[in-house]
Amino acid sequence: MLYAILSTFLVAAFAPTIHRLTGRTSGWVLGLLPAGLFVYFLSFLPAVSSGESIVLAWPWLPGLDIQLSFLVDGLSLLFALLISGIGFFIVTYAGRYLEKDRDLGRFYVILLAFMGSMLGLVLADNLIAMFVFWELTSITSYLLIGYNHENADARKYALQGLFVTVGGGLAMLAGVIMLAMAGGSYEISEILSNGDVVREHALYLPLLFLILLGAFTKSAQVPFHFWLPRAMAAPTPVSAYLHSATMVKAGIYLLARLNPSLGGTDVWFTTLVLVGSVTMFTGVFLAYRSTGVKKVLAYSTVMALGTLTMLIGIGTETALMAAMAFLLAHSLYKGALFMVAGILDHEAGAKDFLQTGGLRSTLPVTAAFTVLAALSLGGVIPLFGFVAKELMLEAVLGAPGLVGILTLLAVLTAILGVAVAAIVGIRPWFGPKTDTPKTPQHDAPVAMLAGPAVLASLGLIFGLGPGLADEGLINAAAASVQGAPVDGYLSLWHGLNWPLAISAFSLLAGGILYWRWEQARRALAWVDRAAEYGPEKGYFKMMDGLVWLSEWQTRVLQNGYLRYYVIVIVVVTAGLVGVTAQLFEVGVGSLNLERLKVHEIAILAVLVASTLFAVLTRSRLGAVAALGSLGFTVALVYVLYSAADVGITQVLVETLTVILLVLVLFRLPGFLNLSSTALRLRDAGIALVMGGMITLLILSTVDARLFDSISQYFIDESVPSGYGRNIVNVVLVDFRALDTLGEIFVLALAAIGVYAMLRFRAEDRR
Amino acid sequence: MNMHSLILRTAGHFLLPLLLLFSVFLLLRGHDEPGGGFIGGLVAAAAILLYLFSMDTESARKVLRVDPRDLLGAGMVLAVISAIPGVFRGQAFFTAQWWEFTAPIFGEMKLSTVLIFDIGVYLVVIGSVLTIMLNLAEAED
Numbered sequence: 010m011l012y013a014i015l016s017t018f019l020v021a022a023f024a025p026t027i028h029r030l031t032g033r034t035s036g037w038v039l040g041l042l043p044a045g046l047f048v049y050f051l052s053f054l055p056a057v058s059s060g061e062s063i064v065l066a067w068p069w070l071p072g073l074d075i076q077l078s079f080l081v082d083g084l085s086l087l088f089a090l091l092i093s094g095i096g097f098f099i100v101t102y103a104g105r106y107l108e109k110d111r112d113l114g115r116f117y118v119i120l121l122a123f124m125g126s127m128l129g130l131v132l133a134d135n136l137i138a139m140f141v142f143w144e145l146t147s148i149t150s151y152l153l154i155g156y157n158h159e160n161a162d163a164r165k166y167a168l169q170g171l172f173v174t175v176g177g178g179l180a181m182l183a184g185v186i187m188l189a190m191a192g193g194s195y196e197i198s199e200i201l202s203n204g205d206v207v208r209e210h211a212l213y214l215p216l217l218f219l220i221l222l223g224a225f226t227k228s229a230q231v232p233f234h235f236w237l238p239r240a241m242a243a244p245t246p247v248s249a250y251l252h253s254a255t256m257v258k259a260g261i262y263l264l265a266r267l268n269p270s271l272g273g274t275d276v277w278f279t280t281l282v283l284v285g286s287v288t289m290f291t292g293v294f295l296a297y298r299s300t301g302v303k304k305v306l307a308y309s310t311v312m313a314l315g316t317l318t319m320l321i322g323i324g325t326e327t328a329l330m331a332a333m334a335f336l337l338a339h340s341l342y343k344g345a346l347f348m349v350a351g352i353l354d355h356e357a358g359a360k361d362f363l364q365t366g367g368l369r370s371t372l373p374v375t376a377a378f379t380v381l382a383a384l385s386l387g388g389v390i391p392l393f394g395f396v397a398k399e400l401m402l403e404a405v406l407g408a409p410g411l412v413g414i415l416t417l418l419a420v421l422t423a424i425l426g427v428a429v430a431a432i433v434g435i436r437p438w439f440g441p442k443t444d445t446p447k448t449p450q451h452d453a454p455v456a457m458l459a460g461p462a463v464l465a466s467l468g469l470i471f472g473l474g475p476g477l478a479d480e481g482l483i484n485a486a487a488a489s490v491q492g493a494p495v496d497g498y499l500s501l502w503h504g505l506n507w508p509l510a511i512s513a514f515s516l517l518a519g520g521i522l523y524w525r526w527e528q529a530r531r532a533l534a535w536v537d538r539a540a541e542y543g544p545e546k547g548y549f550k551m552m553d554g555l556v557w558l559s560e561w562q563t564r565v566l567q568n569g570y571l572r573y574y575v576i577v578i579v580v581v582t583a584g585l586v587g588v589t590a591q592l593f594e595v596g597v598g599s600l601n602l603e604r605l606k607v608h609e610i611a612i613l614a615v616l617v618a619s620t621l622f623a624v625l626t627r628s629r630l631g632a633v634a635a636l637g638s639l640g641f642t643v644a645l646v647y648v649l650y651s652a653a654d655v656g657i658t659q660v661l662v663e664t665l666t667v668i669l670l671v672l673v674l675f676r677l678p679g680f681l682n683l684s685s686t687a688l689r690l691r692d693a694g695i696a697l698v699m700g701g702m703i704t705l706l707i708l709s710t711v712d713a714r715l716f717d718s719i720s721q722y723f724i725d726e727s728v729p730s731g732y733g734r735n736i737v738n739v740v741l742v743d744f745r746a747l748d749t750l751g752e753i754f755v756l757a758l759a760a761i762g763v764y765a766m767l768r769f770r771a772e773d774r775r
Numbered sequence: 776m777n778m779h780s781l782i783l784r785t786a787g788h789f790l791l792p793l794l795l796l797f798s799v800f801l802l803l804r805g806h807d808e809p810g811g812g813f814i815g816g817l818v819a820a821a822a823i824l825l826y827l828f829s830m831d832t833e834s835a836r837k838v839l840r841v842d843p844r845d846l847l848g849a850g851m852v853l854a855v856i857s858a859i860p861g862v863f864r865g866q867a868f869f870t871a872q873w874w875e876f877t878a879p880i881f882g883e884m885k886l887s888t889v890l891i892f893d894i895g896v897y898l899v900v901i902g903s904v905l906t907i908m909l910n911l912a913e914a915e916d
Contacts, residue, residue: 653809661817665904668824672911732873732885733806741811742889742896746869749892750854753899757847760903764844767910 010065010079010132013049017042017125024121025114036104036456039117043096043124050089057086058485060494064134064198080134080198083485084265087333088131088258090482095254095344096124098460103246105456106351116156120250123149127255131262136185136195143181143223143259147174150256154243166239169548173226173236181223181263187216192270201492204270217271220263221280228260228314231288232544238295238307239545245354248303249347249460253310254340261317265332269492272324281322282411286418288315293425297432297522298533300363302350306343309386309429312422313339319415320404321490328404330497333486335397337478338385338468342394345382345464346433349375352457353437358447362432367442371449374458376438381465383434385472387427387519388512393471393478395512396499398423402508420511427519432526475499579695583702590705597708609649615642627683629674637667654737780829787829791838794822802897803890812893816900823901824908832912843905850898857891 020027020042028035056063062082069077081089100120107113126149129142148171155167191210192200200207207213224230229237237257241248251257264281271277292311299305313335320332352375359365369376385394405419406412452458471478479499487495503509522529566577589595616639623635640663647656684692723736723744731739741749798819805811827835836842861870873887 654811654814657809657814658817661814661821664821665817665824665908669908669911672908676914731806731871731889732887733889735805735807735809735811738805738811738893741813742806742893743871746858746871746889746892749896750858753854753896754851756903757851757899760847760906761844763907764910767914 010081011067011077013046014125014129014132017046017121017128021118021121021125024117028114028117033108034104035113035117036101039104039121040097040101042121043093043100046093046128047090047097050086050093053081053086054481057081057083058481060485060488062198062489064196066134069135069138076135076196077138078134078196079132081132082489083482083487084262084333084489085131087337087482087486088262089128091258091337091340092124092127092131092255095250095340095460095464098344098348098463099246099250101456102249102348102351102460103244105454106246106355107244112156116153116244119149119152119156120247123153123251123256127259130259134197136189136197136200139197140178140182140185143227144175144178146256146259147171147178147227150174150240150251153247153251154240156244156247157242160242163242166236166242170236170240172552173233173548177223177226177233180219184216184219184221184223187212188220188267188270191216197266201267201269204273204492207270208274213271213274214276217276220267220271224260224263225284225318226260227263228257228318229288229311230260230284230315230318231291232547234288234291234311235543235545235548237311238299238304241301241303241307245303245347245351248307249344249351252307253343253347257310257314258317258336258340261314261321261336264318264321265329265490268321268324268329268490272321278322278324278410282319282408282415285315285317285319285322286415288312289319289422290418291315293422293429295536296429297425297526298530298536300361300530302353302360302362303347305362305429305432306346306350309426310339310343312426313343316401316422320401323404323408323415325404325407325409326487326491326495326497327400327407329487329490330483330495330499331397331400331404333483333490334393334400334475334478334499337471337483338393338397341464341468341471342382342385345378345461345468346386348457348460348464349379349382352453352461355457356447356449356451356453357445359437359445362436364445365437365443366440367438368445368449369438370442372438372452374452375461378458378461378465379438380434381469382461383430385465385468386433387430387516388423389430389516390512391469391472391501393468393475396472396475396501398512399503399508400499402511403503403506406507420515423511423515424518424522427515428522428526431519431523435523472501475501576695579699583698586702586706590709595709597705600708600711612642612645612649629677630671633667633670633674636670637663640666652737654735784829787826791822791826794825795819798822798897802893805893806885806889812896813900816897817904819897820901820904820908823905827909827912832909836909839905843902843909846898846902847906848902850895850900850902852895853898854892854895857888857895860888 020039024039027038031038053063062080064078064080066076066078100117103116103120104113107116110116123146126142126145130139130146133139133142151167151171154170155163157163188200188207189195191207191212192203193206194200194203210216226233237252240252243251289312292308292313292315296305296308296312299308317332317336317339320328320335352372353359353365353368356372356375357365357368381392385392388394388398402419402423405415408415476499483499484495484497487497619635619639619642623632623639626632626635640659644656644659644663647653647659723740726744727733727736727739731743733739733743798815800815801810801818802812802815803810805815823835823839826838858869860872862868864870864872871887871889873885873889875883875885878884
């Protein structure tokens with residue numbers, strides 16, 4: 010399992026090379042990877058459909074209780090099969106669709122890395138591992154949406170998708186950590202069996218809302234739905250993959266995954282059902298009044314995501330069955346339809362439904378499979394979409410509450426859904442021939458037709474034989490969402506009942522809506538004006554605010570004057586320490602001055618004298634020399650108290666500092682104007698405050714001892730564990746080696762920084 | 776920068792090898808006696824700086840042979856490498872590994888990843904001090 014996921018990243022790394030070697034056939038060659046993974050995941054099917062769930066684990070960061078563990082059950086297997094199966098068609102399709110693109114190699118890299126992240130996300134059993142994969146999908150999808158990076162819009166909307174999903178991801182991280190605290194484990198499989206504990210926990214509400222925020226942003230629920238249609242700036246294969254079958258379903262996956270431990274409460278039900286149903290209606294409504302091919306499809310994806318959220322929220326057995334069936338149906342027809350959108354663009358140059366019409370004669374095969382997929386989208390018998398929709402309506406009618414609102418929204422959605430399906434399935438293919446921007450010469454190539462053909466046909470096969478999907482996986486998937494075995498089953502014919510009546514009515518009403526599409530769009534023109542005040546406006550306002558804030562704080566804090574930096578650092582430090590000392594009533598110890606020896610007094614006198622000289626002198630060089638003498642005297646103090654290493658270091662550092670300062674001072678002009686008396690008084694005040702605070706701190710540590718000193722441990726362990734008698738060195742290079750590594754890293758970084766500054770100055774002058 | 780002092784120049788020529796040798800001595804004895812990579816690195820850097828003051832930046836670079844920036848990279852790499860062997864023996868990252876053996880002439884010797892780490896520290900210290908100092912001195916010319 011680990012190797013299966015790693016293999017996608019490994020192949021991704023070599024994808025450009027493979028692409029260069031294989032040229033035009035690279036799509037098929039790279040398609041072998043997802044195809045192989047699909048077969049590998051199929052091998053789990055017999056065990057999983059008989060109700061087993063398999064956990065595979067590798068230790069990762071054992072100290073932090075993080076392990077790389079994978080959970081294969083109905084839900085994760087369903088997702089893994091969809092990701093790898095549709096992934097195969099996407100890779101082969103992209104190989105032909107982007108054939109002439111010079112960056113196709115780079116495209117494969119990101120696409121395969123995305124596939125790997127997505128697989129990791131749905132298969133991970135550890136919450137932290139899942140979160141890492143979750144963020145990886147956000148980052149790789151950002152790169153995919155912004156693939157046409159020379160296009161300003163693509164960059165802008167890629168960033169928008171990133172901010173919305175990563176912002177939600179951040180909330181989710183907090184939620185996930187709280188969930189682990191409440192559930193007592195980072196392993197999802199253990200948390201799921203601890204549902205009651207989690208639901209009773211004091212953190213239940215905050216963690217629920219944080220996790221929901223993550224899921225809702227990722228799955229484009231209202232009010233975060235705006236990023237999804239914008240993400241259509243991506244090349245079509247990406248839209249087909251990310252925004253129909255995988256990425257946006259990650260949020261749905263999370264909800265379904267955590268349903269056994271988080272679900273079943275009133276908050277869960279109300280939030281999910283309301284957000285889901287509103288999203289469902291908003292999506293289908295916006296889809297109906299759009300004309301762009303990808304836009305219509307994107308909004309209908311929003312509808313599907315809302316439906317899934319609502320069904321998981323309803324949470325009855327029928328609802329969960331419906332959710333899993335609908336998930337499968339939607340992935341199949343939406344993957345197919347997006348690939349068709351790419352064909353329309355590729356062959357006919359059409360990006361808008363208004364530009365199309367009568368293409369049936371020139372693109373006959375594409376037309377046939379589009380109609381098949383659109384029938385599934387519309388929920389027409391005998392397609393799998395019908396099975397899912399019937400079950401959905403049944404679940405809505407049997408919901409434990411809010412039945413009235415839900416039914417109303419579901420019926421409206423069904424009607425508009427039929428109209429949208431008609432727009433996709435009828436408009437481009439039938440009716441009078443319209444002049445498309447490009448006249449199609451031939452039907453799409455095999456690599457581009459394979460995906461729509463297979464996916465649309467599967468919709469028909471599963472529709473005619475729902476038992477095939479049911480016994481295979483849907484049942485097991487619904488069982489893992491419910492956390493208990495499921496009795497229900499899928500069937501094409503439920504008899505004459507309410508759902509069937511609603512379906513029939515929606516077909517009729519949807520047909521009328523399609524017939525009056527032109528008029529309806531004109532009547533709905535006000536939506537555009539209303540959308541100006543929508544959530545996307547809020548997003549842009551927020552981004553502007555962020556930029557303004559960072560400009561402001563850069564102006565104030567990064568003002569470029571060293572003296573102000575020093576003042577801020579000193580004052581803040583002294584203030585914080587002072588307040589803390591006040592709060593904890595730190596006492597000041599007493600000094601015993603009787604044992605002071607003559608040579609100690611002499612050293613003290615030198616210290617005071619050099620300090621005074623440094624402060625009072627008017628010569629820079631004099632001040633530097635005085636500081637040097639101060640440093641050497643301090644080194645003497647170290648040596649007196651037998652800290653030889655520290656003493657040596659102090660001498661050396663002091664020497665180098667003086668040299669450094671002399672080198673720098675050489676470059677400065679002489680003192681032109683000295684600070685005014687007021688400024689000098691201010692500086693003196695600040696210096697006294699800092700010095701006074703340090704003195705008080707030292708006095709307070711003289712006899713206060715809050716913790717046992719750990720130096721005894723180092724003294725005891727230095728020779729037996731560190732094999733060295735120089736304790737300072739053993740601490741530096743063995744006991745605390747990681748700290749030292751960090752320090753030398755900082756040292757190297759500082760040197761590079763100074764180097765860069767000096768070089769840039771030199772180049773500016775030239 | 777050139778001090779134009781004959782005495783300093785002559786002394787610099789003789790002191791440089793002695794100081795470098797002393798820095799290596801400090802580095803190697805560091806585990807048991809005062810010394811170590813940090814101190815050794817500072818002494819070595821000071822030695823090159825003394826040479827720089829007695830001659831000029833060009834000859835200082837020449838006597839160093841490598842660009843101090845490369846020392847930074849080499850030191851970091853060594854320090855990170857020293858952390859790895861423990862992992863292969865099933866221990867935590869950065870667990871020190873020791874090899875004791877008896878060599879002719881020298882008698883009993885201790886080699887360890889700790890020493891490799893200390894050499895890394897030594898190189899980074901020399902590299903960073905000299906990167907800053909040499910460039911500052913050159914910027915002045």
